[in-house]
Amino acid sequence: xxxxxxxxxxxxxxxxxxxxxxxxxxxxxxxxxxxxxxxxxxxxxxxxxxxxxxxxxxxxxxxxxxxxxxxxxxxxxxxxxxxxxxxxxxxxxxxxxxxxxxxxxxxxxxxxxxxxxxxxxxxxxxxxxxxxxxxxxxxxxxxxxxxxxxxxxxxxxxxxxxxxxxxxxxxxxxxxxxxxxxxxxxxxxxxxxxxxxxxxxxxxxxxxxxxxxxxxxxxxxxxxxxxxxxxxxxxxxxxxxxxxxxxxxxxxxxxxxxxxxxxxxxxxxxxxxxxxxxxxxxxxxxxxxxxxxxxxxxxxxxxxxxxxxxxxxxxxxxxxxxxxxxxxxxxxxxxxxxxxxxxxxxxxxxxxxxxxxxxxxxxxxxxxxxxxxxxxxxxxxxxxxxxxxxxxxxxxxxxxxxxxxxxxxxxxxxxxxxxxxxxxxxxxxxxxxxxxxxxxxxxxxxxxxxxxxxxxxxxxxxxxxxxxxxxxxxxxxxxxxxxxxxxxxxxxxxxxxxxxxxxxxxxxxxxxxxxxxxxxxxxxxxxxxxxxxxxxxxxxxxxxxxxxxxxxxxxxxxxxxxxxxxxxxxxxxxxxxxxxxxxxxxxxxxxxxxxxxxxxxxxxxxxxxxxxxxxxxxxxxxxxxxxxxxxxxxxxxxxxxxxxxxxxxxxxxxxxxxxxxxxxxxxxxx
Numbered sequence: 001x002x003x004x005x006x007x008x009x010x011x012x013x014x015x016x017x018x019x020x021x022x023x024x025x026x027x028x029x030x031x032x033x034x035x036x037x038x039x040x041x042x043x044x045x046x047x048x049x050x051x052x053x054x055x056x057x058x059x060x061x062x063x064x065x066x067x068x069x070x071x072x073x074x075x076x077x078x079x080x081x082x083x084x085x086x087x088x089x090x091x092x093x094x095x096x097x098x099x100x101x102x103x104x105x106x107x108x109x110x111x112x113x114x115x116x117x118x119x120x121x122x123x124x125x126x127x128x129x130x131x132x133x134x135x136x137x138x139x140x141x142x143x144x145x146x147x148x149x150x151x152x153x154x155x156x157x158x159x160x161x162x163x164x165x166x167x168x169x170x171x172x173x174x175x176x177x178x179x180x181x182x183x184x185x186x187x188x189x190x191x192x193x194x195x196x197x198x199x200x201x202x203x204x205x206x207x208x209x210x211x212x213x214x215x216x217x218x219x220x221x222x223x224x225x226x227x228x229x230x231x232x233x234x235x236x237x238x239x240x241x242x243x244x245x246x247x248x249x250x251x252x253x254x255x256x257x258x259x260x261x262x263x264x265x266x267x268x269x270x271x272x273x274x275x276x277x278x279x280x281x282x283x284x285x286x287x288x289x290x291x292x293x294x295x296x297x298x299x300x301x302x303x304x305x306x307x308x309x310x311x312x313x314x315x316x317x318x319x320x321x322x323x324x325x326x327x328x329x330x331x332x333x334x335x336x337x338x339x340x341x342x343x344x345x346x347x348x349x350x351x352x353x354x355x356x357x358x359x360x361x362x363x364x365x366x367x368x369x370x371x372x373x374x375x376x377x378x379x380x381x382x383x384x385x386x387x388x389x390x391x392x393x394x395x396x397x398x399x400x401x402x403x404x405x406x407x408x409x410x411x412x413x414x415x416x417x418x419x420x421x422x423x424x425x426x427x428x429x430x431x432x433x434x435x436x437x438x439x440x441x442x443x444x445x446x447x448x449x450x451x452x453x454x455x456x457x458x459x460x461x462x463x464x465x466x467x468x469x470x471x472x473x474x475x476x477x478x479x480x481x482x483x484x485x486x487x488x489x490x491x492x493x494x495x496x497x498x499x500x501x502x503x504x505x506x507x508x509x510x511x512x513x514x515x516x517x518x519x520x521x522x523x524x525x526x527x528x529x530x531x532x533x534x535x536x537x538x539x540x541x542x543x544x545x546x547x548x549x550x551x552x553x554x555x556x557x558x559x560x561x562x563x564x565x566x567x568x569x570x571x572x573x574x575x576x577x578x579x580x581x582x583x584x585x586x587x588x589x590x591x592x593x594x595x596x597x598x599x600x601x602x603x604x605x606x607x608x609x610x611x612x613x614x615x616x617x618x619x620x621x622x623x624x625x626x627x628x629x630x631x632x633x634x635x636x637x638x639x640x641x642x643x644x645x646x647x648x649x650x651x652x653x654x655x656x657x658x659x660x661x662x663x664x665x666x667x668x669x670x
Contacts, residue, residue, distance in 0.1 A: 013139055017146065021126055024150040027435065028122065028160040032115040034436040036467035036497055037107060038459075039488040041162040043098030045114050046083075048072030053082065057260040057299035058267050060094040062306045065253050066203035067118060067167040074113035080105045089268050091306075092512065095491045103496045115160045118167065122159030125170040126150060129396050132177045133403040136364045145403035147424055148346070149396070151431040154338055157438035158389050165389045168205035172371070173396040175201050175211050176218070180367045182238065183222050195242035199249025206307050207393070210378055214371045215239050221366040254297035271302050278305055279312045307384075315537055316385035317457040322541040326383035331376065334388040337455055340430050341443045342423040346402040353405035356412040361404065368401045387459030439465055440561035449561045453531050462531035462562035464488035467497040469559050470528065474499065481525035485547060487532040490515055501528065505546060505575055507538040510582045521576045521606055524569040531562045539578075543609070544644065546575035577607035581616035588623055596620045604633075611641045611652060618659075627667050634660040 004012065047060030048068030053076075057065065081104055083097040102110050129149050134142030149155065159166045175197035182190035198215070201208030219235035260267050269277075271291055278284040284305070291301050316323050318330050336344070350358065358365070372394045379390060409416040434441050434449050440461045442452035453461050464487055474482065484494050485504035490513035494501055502518075504527075509515040529547055532538070536545035545551075549571070555564040584599035600617040607613045614637035621630035638656040 013143065016143055017127070017130055020143075020146050020150045021123055024126060024156075024159075025119065025123060027156050028119045029116070031156060031436045031438065032112055032119070032160045033108075034468065035439075035465040037102060037111055037492045038161055038163070038463040038465050039491050041098075041111065041114075042102040042491065043094035044068050044162045044164075045071050045075075045110065046098040046101040047094060048114075049075055049080070049082070049101070052076055055255065055262055056265070057254065057297070058090055058265065059085075059097070061090065061260060061267070061299035061303040062094075062310070063164050063205060063303060064203045064208075064250075064300060066171075066200060067121070067162070067164045067205075069253070070117050070120070070167070071114040071162040074117050075110060078105075078109070080110070087268065090302075093268070096513070099490075099492060099496070107496065111162070114162050118162055119160040121167040121170040122155055125155075125166070125173060125396060128170070128173055128177060129399055132173075132180070132396075133400040135181075136361070136368075136400060137404045137407040141403040141407040144406045144420065144424070145399045148343060148402060148427055149399050151428045152343070152395065152399075153340065153431045153434055153438040153441035154388065154392060154395070156431065156435065157441065158392065163389075164205040165392045168201065168208060169392040169396060171197055171201040171204045171208060172211050172214075172375075172393045176214060176367060176371050176397070179215055179218060179239075179242075180363075183218075183235070183363070186238070191238055191242055192245065194239075195245025196249060198242055199246035199252075202246055202250040203253040206304060207375075207378070207390070210375055212239075212243065214374050215242070217370050217374060218367060221370060222363075225362055225366070250300070251297065254299065258294045258298050260297070260299040260302065267298070267302060271298055271305075274302060274305055278309060280308060283308055311382060311384040314384060314386060315540070316383070317532075317535050317537050318385060319455055320535075322536050323385075326385035328380045330385040331379045331388070331391060334456055334460065335391055337442045337446045337452060338388040338391075338460065339443065340427055341445060342426040342430070343398075343402065344443070346405060346423060347398065349409060350401060350405040353408040357408040358404055364404065365401075368397045368404075372397050387463075388456070389459050434561075437466075437560040437562075439463060450558065452561070453535065457532050457535045457537055462487055464492055464530070466560040466563045467492070467494060467499060470494070470563055471497050471499050473557065473559055473565070474501075474526075479526045483523050483525065483527045485527075485529045485533045487530035487537075501526075504529075504533075504572075505579050505582075506533060510579065514586075517579050517582075519572060519576045519579045521573045522569060522571050525567070527566045527570060528559075529564050529566070531564070534564060540644070542644075544611075546572065546578055573606040574610060577603040577610055577613045580606065581610075581613045584616050584620055588620055593620065593623045597624050609640050611637050611644075611656070614640065615656070615659075622663065627663060631660065631663045631667055634663060 043060050044063065045068070048065065049072040050056050050059050051065055051069060052072055060068070083100040083104070085093060085097070088096070126146055126149055130142040130146040133145035155166060175194060178190060178193040178197050182194055198211050201211045216236065216239060219239055220232060222235050223229060223232035275284040275288050287301050287305055290296050291298065316326050316330065318327050375394050384390070406420050410420065430443065437449065439459065440449040440452055442449050446452065446455065482501035483504050484499065484501035485506065486494055487506070489503065489506050489509045503509070503515065504519060505517050510517060527550070529550055534547060534550060535541065536548065539545050542548060550564070550566060553566060555566055557565040559565065580599055580603035584596045584603060587596035587599060597620040600620040603613045604617045614633050618630045618633035618637060621633060634656060638653060638660055641653040641656055644652070
């Protein structure tokens with residue numbers, strides 16, 4: 001067969017790129033329609049809409065506005081009802097009003113177009129991967145990188161959600177690629193693109209800040225290759241100009257206004273009040289300095305603080321255990337579990353390719369490996385171990401690197417084409433088998449999607465995306481008597497999708513959102529439990545988890561690898577006791593001390609060793625003037641807390657010790 005002419009080959013490449021991107025778009029559209037709202041989407045979407053309509057950034061400053069504004073853009077022509085701000089704390093207002101906004105105006109009417117808008121970041125990233133790999137290693141390498149990316153389960157899971165991960169990955173890769181082009185052939189256009197992409201990275205997600213140390217190290221890499229300090233100075237000067245451009249773009253997304261809201265409206269809590277409560281006061285002082293001199297917008301600084309605070313407060317689930325904070329091993333293991341085996345094999349084959357010619361592309365290796373190493377290092381240092389989705393920005397660089405490896409393998413021996421084709425086919429098959437439940441993907445070496453929960457949870461398995469399939473399961477099995485322990489309960493409720501099960505407790509549902517909950521000591525019927533709750537992410541694992549007994553049972557069904565179904569009659573004394581203790585605390589806050597004491601006593605009878613139950617009982621005894629008895633219960637709660645694994649007990653035991661010491665002093669003084 002004669003070789004294709006240059007024009008025919010170009011036409012074929014254009015057709016293949018279009019076909020691959022269309023294949024990805026179709027998969028993402030399917031995910032968009034098949035999955036229910038995840039935890040964060042409603043409040044992100046409402047905030048974007050509020051910024052467009054009211055120029056108000058107070059509602060959801062926990063992430064910057066780029067992706068949220070993009071998501072809300074298709075809704076601006078619709079006549080939608082906007083819930084009134086009720087003056088609650090920013091986080092609570094965002095979650096509750098976000099739910100009211102999305103489901104009050106119709107979930108598909110609001111969420112589907114918003115998700116399709118966010119899908120553009122994922123498709124744009126695919127095009128950038130093709131172009132970058134093509135420029136570095138040739139157009140056919142670009143096609144190989146694009147083909148692998150198009151069938152990556154992680155991007156298919158998150159690529160059309162109203163969340164920031166895919167958008168951040170797109171912008172960070174764009175910034176590094178633009179700087180690569182500038183270094184190859186310096187021009188004002190390439191430098192401007194670098195600055196614009198860097199600014200968009202800042203406006204997409206707070207991890208966009210990492211783009212600047214990455215670019216500075218790449219400038220140093222350029223100097224090493226050139227063996228010239230002059231090159232370093234020139235590159236750093238160029239980055240300074242790009243940094244100014246990025247800084248202005250970030251401010252543009254906040255309308256060049258420092259205040260988060262117009263007309264003197266305040267955030268709740270105020271930035272100063274929020275910083276005063278920050279666990280790391282050294283960081284708080286740094287952020288206060290930025291606020292004092294208005295270096296960054298108020299909402300951006302508030303969001304930076306919120307990110308640090310959330311990192312401190314969130315627990316993580318890793319290797320079958322719940323941890324109070326993160327583990328440095330979390331992201332390396334998550335990467336090995338959540339990446340496809342063909343992709344990992346291609347990375348290993350990169351060693352052969354390095355020996356067979358890849359090592360000669362030193363500039364390209366630097367621009368592909370330095371961002372990965374820096375970003376991975378920051379991730380491992382972080383305590384926010386809540387999902388491999390935080391690693392999405394490293395994948396585009398690695399896909400281009402695998403394309404380079406494929407290029408040199410093929411150049412060394414064309415028979416490698418068969419192995420490369422087999423790996424690509426494997427990528428397609430392993431991805432297609434799990435769809436559209438891509439969120440729970442895990443590769444075959446770890447047992448596949450059904451086994452991921454043994455090692456990881458949260459957005460690696462269960463982010464609340466299964467409600468449409470839960471509804472279909474209940475309807476097809478004619479189930480009406482059911483209980484549901486749903487991970488994002490409150491931010492999204494099962495009833496939003498027509499699921500009318502009785503509620504089992506979650507920490508956010510009880511102590512943050514105060515959702516109506518009533519649980520007897522024993523329940524019967526069908527019990528559905530989200531993976532995050534089954535593993536104990538919120539309450540803690542083992543004896544801290546009110547549903548821990550279900551972990552030893554074999555579910556009769558698993559929905560989308562993340563909701564487990566049990567049928568029968570089950571004792572749940574701890575769940576009942578925790579709900580009852582919470583009711584006692586509410587009665588106590590209302591001044592109804594005797595009723596609170598009665599409630600707390602009944603809770604202790606159900607769970608006599610539970611720390612939160614004993615604490616509620618001690619509080620009620622103290623309020624009723626029975627200090628000696630209260631002291632006894634605090635001591636008992638403290639002893640119980642000290643039996644918990646050290647990393648989980650730290651904050652809990654310290655608080656109880658403080659309460660016990662204070663009450664001891666009071667009793668002694670009498």
